[in-house]
Amino acid sequence: MNQSRIIRGLVLALAAAPAFAQTTPPSGRLLASNCFQCHGTNGKGGVETLAGKSASEIVKELKEMQGKATPKMMDMHARGYTDAEIALIANYFAAQR
Amino acid sequence: MVKRRDFIKMAGAAGLGLSAAGWSMLAAADGVAAPVAVGVPTNTGIKGRVVVIGGGMAGATVAKYLRIWGGTGVDVTLIERDSAYSSNIMSNLVLNGSRTMSSLQYGYGNLTSRYGVKMVKGDVATIDPVGRSVTLASGTRYAYDRLVVAPGVDFDILPGLETAAAQAKVPHAWKAGPQTTALRNMITAMPNGGVFVMSIPGKPYRCPPGPYERACVVADWLKKNRPGSKVIVLDANPGITAEVHSFTDAFNVVHAGVIEYQPNVTINSVDATNMTVNTSIGNIHGNVLNLIPPHRAGKVIAANGLADSGGKWTSVDVLSYEAKVAPGIHVIGDASATTQPKAGHIANQEAKVCADAILRLFSGRALDPSPHTNSACYSPITFETASWLTANFAYDPVTKTMQPVAPSSGEAAARSKDNFEEMNKWFTALMGDSFA
Ligand SMILES: Cc1cc2nc3c(=O)[nH]c(=O)nc-3n(C[C@H](O)[C@H](O)[C@H](O)COP(=O)(O)OP(=O)(O)OC[C@H]3O[C@@H](n4cnc5c(N)ncnc54)[C@H](O)[C@@H]3O)c2cc1C
Numbered sequence: 277m278n279q280s281r282i283i284r285g286l287v288l289a290l291a292a293a294p295a296f297a298q299t300t301p302p303s304g305r306l307l308a309s310n311c312f313q314c315h316g317t318n319g320k321g322g323v324e325t326l327a328g329k330s331a332s333e334i335v336k337e338l339k340e341m342q343g344k345a346t347p348k349m350m351d352m353h354a355r356g357y358t359d360a361e362i363a364l365i366a367n368y369f370a371a372q373r
Numbered sequence: 374m375v376k377r378r379d380f381i382k383m384a385g386a387a388g389l390g391l392s393a394a395g396w397s398m399l400a401a402a403d404g405v406a407a408p409v410a411v412g413v414p415t416n417t418g419i420k421g422r423v424v425v426i427g428g429g430m431a432g433a434t435v436a437k438y439l440r441i442w443g444g445t446g447v448d449v450t451l452i453e454r455d456s457a458y459s460s461n462i463m464s465n466l467v468l469n470g471s472r473t474m475s476s477l478q479y480g481y482g483n484l485t486s487r488y489g490v491k492m493v494k495g496d497v498a499t500i501d502p503v504g505r506s507v508t509l510a511s512g513t514r515y516a517y518d519r520l521v522v523a524p525g526v527d528f529d530i531l532p533g534l535e536t537a538a539a540q541a542k543v544p545h546a547w548k549a550g551p552q553t554t555a556l557r558n559m560i561t562a563m564p565n566g567g568v569f570v571m572s573i574p575g576k577p578y579r580c581p582p583g584p585y586e587r588a589c590v591v592a593d594w595l596k597k598n599r600p601g602s603k604v605i606v607l608d609a610n611p612g613i614t615a616e617v618h619s620f621t622d623a624f625n626v627v628h629a630g631v632i633e634y635q636p637n638v639t640i641n642s643v644d645a646t647n648m649t650v651n652t653s654i655g656n657i658h659g660n661v662l663n664l665i666p667p668h669r670a671g672k673v674i675a676a677n678g679l680a681d682s683g684g685k686w687t688s689v690d691v692l693s694y695e696a697k698v699a700p701g702i703h704v705i706g707d708a709s710a711t712t713q714p715k716a717g718h719i720a721n722q723e724a725k726v727c728a729d730a731i732l733r734l735f736s737g738r739a740l741d742p743s744p745h746t747n748s749a750c751y752s753p754i755t756f757e758t759a760s761w762l763t764a765n766f767a768y769d770p771v772t773k774t775m776q777p778v779a780p781s782s783g784e785a786a787a788r789s790k791d792n793f794e795e796m797n798k799w800f801t802a803l804m805g806d807s808f809a
């Protein structure tokens with residue numbers, strides 16, 4: 277099956293998820309916090325602000341990085357995530373304001 | 374725009390760390406956006422009292438994230454013995470004169486004013502795991518529901534260096550501070566044709582590439598300023614432990630004839646009077662001796678029965694960093710024994726996993742079953758070029774350890790100026806995530 281379709285499916289499914297009780301940590305938050313060291317707390321500041329970017333753009337960029345022939349540090353780092361994890365991260369940042 | 378060098382002079386004058394305006398200027402000098410303060414929510418419903426011991430890379434981060442994720446119901450007290458944090462990261466660049474120790478100071482003002490962390494200046498002596506409290510050397514007691522211990526490392530004493538006077542003559546400078554400045558002064562006092570002797574302890578030690586990076590920046594400075602000088606590297610390990618490709622090239626090509634690398638060396642004793650090291654490959658004399666002793670967790674760990682791993686470190690469950698020997702006590706950063714490197718970037722991420730776990734435990738929820746952490750490190754090879762090393766770790770439920778996800782772990786193909794610039798950006802962003 278087409279990988280990007282799976283990701284898009286996940287993105288939509290997560291976006292449509294109902295609001296949980298407040299003690300529930302937002303889905304993807306802990307995973308996305310791996311980005312905060314360089315992209316700022318909650319994806320604000322740092323080398324590039326990720327907060328508020330569209331999920332599909334973040335997914336596309338991470339997938340491109342995974343395929344770079346001579347990886348820079350971020351290209352290498354991106355290879356550590358599955359498609360499902362990428363979708364979680366992308367949705368988290370897309371929801372930040 | 375303020376140049377990094379000028380800014381650093383100004384920041385140095387500030388001493389106890391950076392204001393919001395200071396952060397903006399520093400970030401601008403490094404070409405990154407300034408750290409943004411995020412709010413502490415009032416309505417999470419989560420309640421609990423956490424005491425954190427040690428305000429370094431791990432401790433400062435866990436205190437901040439417990440508040441921004443846990444909200445105002447989570448009471449966080451951070452106990453730190455120093456009034457400001459001196460960053461180890463980048464402290465090798467003090468040795469070649471491109472940074473100063475005062476520019477590497479980070480205060481705790483933001484943790485208090487932005488996030489409501491209660492700061493206590495003090496040295497924790499005892500932990501009472503049954504009564505759930507800690508006591509400072511001064512006698513003051515603090516009660517907790519959950520304790521986070523993040524004391525970093527302490528150093529063994531090499532035979533011959535028992536006195537303070539001998540230690541002052543042979544600084545390790547592996548905890549950034551006065552020893553770093555002292556070592557810089559010893560380097561600048563070297564004659565042409567001098568010898569700088571350094572040693573690397575057996576694994577695990579903090580910042581695996583750090584000692585090799587140090588050899589490179591010192592060699593680079595000596596080459597330009599003290600012609601004919603040498604850097605002798607005595608490594609207790611059987612070979613270079615990190616960034617093998619970059620440092621092999623650095624030692625054999627970039628700094629060929631200056632760095633002399635000796636693997637598998639045991640140090641028997643040190644004679645600080647005659648500046649000689651007795652080793653398994655003979656006596657070695659230097660104008661400067663910079664011996665990095667073997668490490669163990671900060672002494673509060675062993676003093677309180679938490680050093681169950683080899684008598685030196687704490688074994689933890691990496692889903693929560695809760696100590697295997699002490700329920701309710703979490704150990705993060707250099708002090709815990711895990712499969713991850715002892716490094717600041719990963720200490721920051723361990724802190725987030727720990728904060729998330731503590732908040733879930735407070736609200737009776739299951740732990741996140743599949744955390745990731747990541748390590749990222751840039752290593753200067755010369756004044757203006759650097760290499761890098763990175764790994765993305767995922768939880769492996771079979772071994773119950775964090776394992777590098779294979780394709781995400783590796784080093785730079787080549788040193789470059791771009792890497793050096795990225796290093797400055799990365800550093801400022803990382804320190805912002807932990808301290809601003
Ligand atoms: C030269 C050098 C270069 C490095 N470069 C890098 C790098 O490029 N990238 C990287 O990721 N890592 C790097 N590191 C490693 C990094 O500095 C450490 O891994 C990191 O600081 C660990 O964080 P920590 O919070 O565990 O300990 P620390 O940052 O050491 O903090 C421990 C804190 O606890 C306090 N403390 C200890 N005991 C007590 C007590 N009983 N009561 C109160 N307070 C206490 C100490 O004062 C200290 O502030 C480098 C290290 C060195 C030495």
